[in-house]
Amino acid sequence: MNNLVQTLDSVDFLKMDRRTFMKAVGLIGAATFLGSFKSQIVDALEFAETKLVWLHGAECTGCSESVLNAGNPDIVQALQKLNVNLVFHETICAEQGIWNDGKLVNTADLNSEILLEETYKAGNYILVVEGSIPNGPDGSGRYLVIGNKTFKETLGEAAKNAVAIIAVGACATWGGITNAASDIEKDTDYRGVAFKKADPTKGMLKELGIDKPVINIPGCPAHPDWVLLTLGAVILGKIKVPEDLPAVLDQYNRPKVFFSPDHVVHDNCPRRGYYDRGELDDQIGGPGCLWKLGCKGPYAHADCGIRRWNGSVSLCPQAGGPCIACVEPNFPDASMPLYVETEDKGILLGADIGTVAKVAVGAAAVAAGVHAVRRMKGE
Ligand code: SF4
Ligand code: SF4
Structure with missing residues (x-):
């Protein structure tokens, strides 16, 4: 990693082609990226300020918290380095109101409706x-309804003139928890910005008749690196919207650099050795593989195992919590029941879980057998 960072540091990042750039952000964190390229970023953005509008629909604000918890750089440092003017973010914007001391407030400084207009x-x-x-x-x-306006209308107004749209978190990408199967699901009809579950024809922008590309950064919550590095890549023109999107996004509009079709959490899980030896825990708190406790790491297309969370310290299975595949378009339905082994569970992302699970457990048994043979041979 150090060699990589040194190599990147000596490269003129502005001349770096998209492919190299994307490779770089796939391997390094936001802190290293912004730190390594700070002076070049500052030079590049000396004259250009990017405005950012961050809207909240039906959610728990966990993704904002995740980004706000990004330790190094924190959100303020990151936005400063990227020369971003965060025009509006409900959770952290300065006090705003339509009324102040009983009088209608009519300047953009104080009235966020005017500011957004x-x-x-x-x-x-x-x-x-x-x-x-x-x-x-x-x-x-x-x-x-917020301020006597439906969020559906608010999204339509905001989307029309946006140069790029990024949906952050499971709820904005596919509907997430709010769109989980229930008796009222059809009535409430929660949508993601561009998708409803795995269906791209039911996204809210389509419903509104707005044809704009959307970058999806899923997760429950989204990793701060995924958000900051994607923003960085768009702001710095390393991902040009819309022309580069077909090359950099997967079929669910996720940046392939973080959510590779060929890579799952399981590939780099620190408990993987236990899986390969067939040492599967049946109680939380043990050191072994969490497959029997419902781990969905083999189906989660995300780089959590490489990037890790909380300042690259850990990830869900490492901390003892089975992966719940929070980045997948049918989350949470496809991951339910969360902490139950996935055998006989039906379809997840087009794969028959029963078959996959049997193959996976079979593979673990085979791997355990191979290890056992090796141990016996003293290898
Ligand atoms: S804990 Fe989950 S991700 Fe880790 S090795 Fe076991 S099944 Fe794979
Ligand atoms: S390890 Fe699994 S549950 Fe945890 S953040 Fe990554 S994809 Fe989501």
């Missing part, structure tokens, strides 16, 4: 959406 009119901003968008009841969107 002016921003949308001027255009040239990146829109980040966190949270899903209810279409119910009956297509009205009135299950989520």
Whole structure:
């Protein structure tokens, strides 16, 4: 890793082609990236300020918290380095109101409705959406109304003039927890920005008749690196929207560099050795593989095992929690029941889990056999 960073440091990052750039961000964290390229970023962005509007729909604000918890760089350092003007973010913006001391507030400094109107009119901003968008009841969107406006309308207004749209977290990408199977699912009809579960024809923008590409950064929550590095790549023109998107995104609009079709959490799990030896824990708290406790790491296309969380310290299975495949488009339905072995569980991402599980457990047994033979041979 050090060699890589030194090599990258000596490269003129502005001249780096997209392929090399994407390779670099796939291997390093936001801190290293922003640290290594700080002076070049500052030079590149000396004149250009990027405006960012971050909207919240139906969600728990966990993805904002995840990004706010990004230790190094923290969100403020990252935005400063990228020369971003975070125009609006409900959770962290300065006090705003429509009324102040009983009087209508009529400047953009104090009234966020005016601020957003002016921003949308001027255009040239990146829109980040966190949270899903209810279409119910009956297509009205009135299950989520903020300031007498449905969030469905708010998203439509914001999306029209955005130069790039990034959906952050499981709820904004596919509907997530809010769209989980339930008796009221059809009535509430929660949507992601561009998808509803794995269906790209049911995203809210399609429903609104807006044809714009969307970058999906899933996760429950999304990793701060995934968010900051994607923002960085878009802001610095390393991912040009829309022309580069077909090359850099997978079929679910996820950046392949973080959510590779060929890589799952299981590939780099620190408990993988136990899996290969067939040492499968049946109680939480042990050192072994968590497969029998419902781990979905073999189906989760994310680089958590390489990148790790909380300042690259750990990841879910390492900390003792089975992976719940929170990055997949049918989450959480496809991961339910969460902490139960996946045999006989039906279809996840088009794969028959029963078959896959049997193959996986079979492979573990075979691997355990091979290891046993090796041990016996003293290898
Ligand atoms: S704990 Fe999960 S991800 Fe890790 S080796 Fe076991 S099945 Fe794979
Ligand atoms: S390890 Fe699994 S559950 Fe944890 S963040 Fe990664 S994909 Fe999500």
